[in-house]
Amino acid sequence: MEQDKITVAIKKAARELFRKYGYNKTSVNELARQSHISKATFYKHFASKELILHAVLMEYIQENVQDILNKGVREKDLPTFLANTILRVSRVTYTVCNEFVGWEFIRESANAQEYLKTLSDDLEFLLLSSFIQNETIGSTISEDKLTFLIKTSKNIVFSFAFTAVTDADVKKNFISFQKEMLPHLVAATLL
Incomplete structure:
Protein backbone atom coordinates (compact mmCIF):
# COMPACT_ATOMS: atom_id res chain seq x y z
CA MET A 1 0.00 0.00 0.00
CA SER A 48 -0.07 6.87 19.17
CA LYS A 49 -3.67 5.77 19.36
CA GLU A 50 -4.50 9.22 20.72
CA LEU A 51 -3.18 10.86 17.53
CA ILE A 52 -5.35 8.74 15.26
CA LEU A 53 -8.33 9.52 17.48
CA HIS A 54 -7.59 13.21 17.18
CA ALA A 55 -7.20 13.02 13.39
CA VAL A 56 -10.45 11.11 13.01
CA LEU A 57 -12.43 13.40 15.33
CA MET A 58 -11.18 16.60 13.73
CA GLU A 59 -11.75 15.30 10.21
CA TYR A 60 -15.26 14.13 11.07
CA ILE A 61 -16.15 17.39 12.83
CA GLN A 62 -14.71 19.48 9.98
CA GLU A 63 -16.77 17.60 7.39
CA ASN A 64 -19.92 18.10 9.43
CA VAL A 65 -19.23 21.77 10.19
CA GLN A 66 -18.79 22.51 6.49
CA ASP A 67 -22.01 20.67 5.71
CA ILE A 68 -23.87 22.58 8.44
CA LEU A 69 -22.52 25.93 7.27
CA ASN A 70 -23.42 25.19 3.65
CA LYS A 71 -26.95 24.06 4.47
CA GLY A 72 -27.61 26.95 6.86
CA VAL A 73 -27.17 29.58 4.17
CA ARG A 74 -30.90 29.39 3.48
CA GLU A 75 -31.89 30.66 6.95
CA LYS A 76 -34.08 33.75 6.83
CA ASP A 77 -31.94 36.07 8.97
CA LEU A 78 -28.45 36.21 10.48
CA PRO A 79 -29.45 35.67 14.15
CA THR A 80 -31.45 32.54 13.23
CA PHE A 81 -28.66 31.29 10.97
CA LEU A 82 -26.04 31.84 13.67
CA ALA A 83 -28.11 30.28 16.48
CA ASN A 84 -29.05 27.24 14.40
CA THR A 85 -25.48 26.79 13.18
CA ILE A 86 -24.02 26.97 16.72
CA LEU A 87 -26.66 24.52 17.97
CA ARG A 88 -26.02 22.03 15.15
CA VAL A 89 -22.25 22.26 15.51
CA SER A 90 -22.54 21.82 19.29
CA ARG A 91 -24.66 18.71 18.85
CA VAL A 92 -22.23 17.22 16.32
CA THR A 93 -19.28 17.91 18.62
CA TYR A 94 -20.97 16.39 21.66
CA THR A 95 -22.22 13.37 19.73
CA VAL A 96 -18.94 12.58 18.00
CA CYS A 97 -17.01 12.75 21.28
CA ASN A 98 -19.60 10.50 22.88
CA GLU A 99 -19.59 7.99 20.01
CA PHE A 100 -15.84 7.78 19.42
CA VAL A 101 -14.49 8.24 22.93
CA GLY A 102 -17.28 8.02 25.46
CA TRP A 103 -17.79 10.70 28.08
CA GLU A 104 -17.50 8.17 30.91
CA PHE A 105 -13.93 7.43 29.86
CA ILE A 106 -13.13 11.14 29.53
CA ARG A 107 -14.53 11.88 32.98
CA GLU A 108 -12.54 9.08 34.61
CA SER A 109 -9.18 9.24 32.88
CA ALA A 110 -6.47 11.73 33.83
CA ASN A 111 -4.88 11.31 30.37
CA ALA A 112 -8.24 12.02 28.76
CA GLN A 113 -8.42 15.37 30.56
CA GLU A 114 -5.21 16.48 28.91
CA TYR A 115 -6.43 15.22 25.56
CA LEU A 116 -9.77 16.99 26.02
CA LYS A 117 -7.94 20.30 26.47
CA THR A 118 -6.07 19.75 23.19
CA LEU A 119 -9.28 18.74 21.43
CA SER A 120 -11.08 21.77 22.84
CA ASP A 121 -8.39 24.17 21.61
CA ASP A 122 -8.18 22.57 18.16
CA LEU A 123 -11.96 22.47 17.88
CA GLU A 124 -12.15 26.17 18.73
CA PHE A 125 -9.59 26.96 16.02
CA LEU A 126 -11.41 24.78 13.46
CA LEU A 127 -14.78 26.38 14.19
CA LEU A 128 -13.42 29.90 14.17
CA SER A 129 -11.63 29.45 10.85
CA SER A 130 -14.68 27.74 9.31
CA PHE A 131 -17.01 30.51 10.49
CA ILE A 132 -14.65 33.26 9.27
CA GLN A 133 -14.43 31.60 5.84
CA ASN A 134 -18.21 31.41 5.61
CA GLU A 135 -19.41 34.27 3.40
CA THR A 136 -22.51 35.03 5.47
CA ILE A 137 -20.80 35.00 8.86
CA GLY A 138 -17.23 36.08 8.10
CA SER A 139 -18.23 39.25 6.28
CA THR A 140 -20.69 40.33 8.99
CA ILE A 141 -19.20 39.46 12.40
CA SER A 142 -15.77 40.37 13.73
CA GLU A 143 -13.31 37.67 14.72
CA ASP A 144 -13.40 38.80 18.36
CA LYS A 145 -17.16 38.41 18.54
CA LEU A 146 -17.05 35.03 16.79
CA THR A 147 -14.36 33.89 19.22
CA PHE A 148 -16.61 34.90 22.13
CA LEU A 149 -19.59 32.99 20.69
CA ILE A 150 -17.65 29.85 19.81
CA LYS A 151 -15.61 29.70 23.03
CA THR A 152 -18.64 30.30 25.25
CA SER A 153 -20.84 27.81 23.40
CA LYS A 154 -18.09 25.19 23.40
CA ASN A 155 -17.51 25.60 27.13
CA ILE A 156 -21.22 25.28 27.88
CA VAL A 157 -21.58 22.15 25.78
CA PHE A 158 -18.45 20.55 27.25
CA SER A 159 -19.87 21.26 30.70
CA PHE A 160 -22.89 19.11 29.72
CA ALA A 161 -20.56 16.20 29.28
CA PHE A 162 -19.22 16.47 32.79
CA THR A 163 -22.53 17.10 34.55
CA ALA A 164 -25.00 14.94 32.64
CA VAL A 165 -25.63 11.48 34.03
CA THR A 166 -28.13 10.21 31.46
CA ASP A 167 -29.06 10.87 27.85
CA ALA A 168 -32.21 12.56 29.16
CA ASP A 169 -29.99 15.01 31.08
CA VAL A 170 -28.07 15.79 27.90
CA LYS A 171 -31.28 16.38 25.96
CA LYS A 172 -32.58 18.64 28.73
CA ASN A 173 -29.27 20.56 28.75
CA PHE A 174 -29.38 21.09 24.98
CA ILE A 175 -32.98 22.34 25.18
CA SER A 176 -31.97 24.74 27.95
CA PHE A 177 -28.95 25.88 25.93
CA GLN A 178 -31.10 26.43 22.83
CA LYS A 179 -33.92 28.29 24.55
CA GLU A 180 -32.33 30.06 27.50
CA MET A 181 -28.68 30.70 26.68
CA LEU A 182 -28.06 30.67 22.94
CA PRO A 183 -30.40 33.58 22.06
CA HIS A 184 -28.51 35.81 24.52
CA LEU A 185 -25.11 34.67 23.23
CA VAL A 186 -26.14 35.39 19.63
CA ALA A 187 -27.61 38.78 20.61
CA ALA A 188 -24.35 39.71 22.39
CA THR A 189 -22.34 38.58 19.38
CA LEU A 190 -24.38 40.70 16.99
CA LEU A 191 -24.25 43.92 19.08
Missing part, protein backbone atom coordinates in the same frame (compact mmCIF):
# COMPACT_ATOMS: atom_id res chain seq x y z
CA GLU A 2 1.26 3.47 -0.69
CA GLN A 3 1.42 5.98 2.15
CA ASP A 4 -1.85 7.88 1.48
CA LYS A 5 -3.79 4.65 1.10
CA ILE A 6 -2.42 3.40 4.40
CA THR A 7 -3.43 6.60 6.20
CA VAL A 8 -6.91 6.39 4.70
CA ALA A 9 -7.19 2.72 5.71
CA ILE A 10 -6.11 3.49 9.29
CA LYS A 11 -8.59 6.37 9.57
CA LYS A 12 -11.40 4.22 8.19
CA ALA A 13 -10.59 1.41 10.62
CA ALA A 14 -10.35 3.88 13.51
CA ARG A 15 -13.75 5.42 12.70
CA GLU A 16 -15.37 1.99 12.61
CA LEU A 17 -13.66 0.53 15.68
CA PHE A 18 -13.88 3.62 17.89
CA ARG A 19 -17.58 3.90 17.08
CA LYS A 20 -18.21 0.22 17.67
CA TYR A 21 -16.08 -0.35 20.79
CA GLY A 22 -15.02 3.11 21.96
CA TYR A 23 -11.53 4.53 22.18
CA ASN A 24 -10.59 2.82 25.43
CA LYS A 25 -11.54 -0.69 24.26
CA THR A 26 -9.90 -0.43 20.83
CA SER A 27 -6.27 -1.53 20.70
CA VAL A 28 -3.54 -0.54 18.25
CA ASN A 29 -3.35 -4.24 17.31
CA GLU A 30 -7.03 -4.15 16.28
CA LEU A 31 -6.53 -0.91 14.34
CA ALA A 32 -3.57 -2.42 12.47
CA ARG A 33 -5.40 -5.69 11.80
CA GLN A 34 -8.52 -3.87 10.49
CA SER A 35 -6.27 -1.67 8.31
CA HIS A 36 -4.46 -4.76 6.92
CA ILE A 37 -1.07 -3.46 8.07
CA SER A 38 1.46 -4.32 10.76
CA LYS A 39 1.57 -2.61 14.12
CA ALA A 40 4.95 -1.11 13.15
CA THR A 41 3.41 0.39 10.00
CA PHE A 42 0.62 1.88 12.11
CA TYR A 43 3.21 3.63 14.29
CA LYS A 44 5.02 4.97 11.21
CA HIS A 45 1.83 6.87 10.35
CA PHE A 46 0.51 7.72 13.82
CA ALA A 47 2.79 7.85 16.85
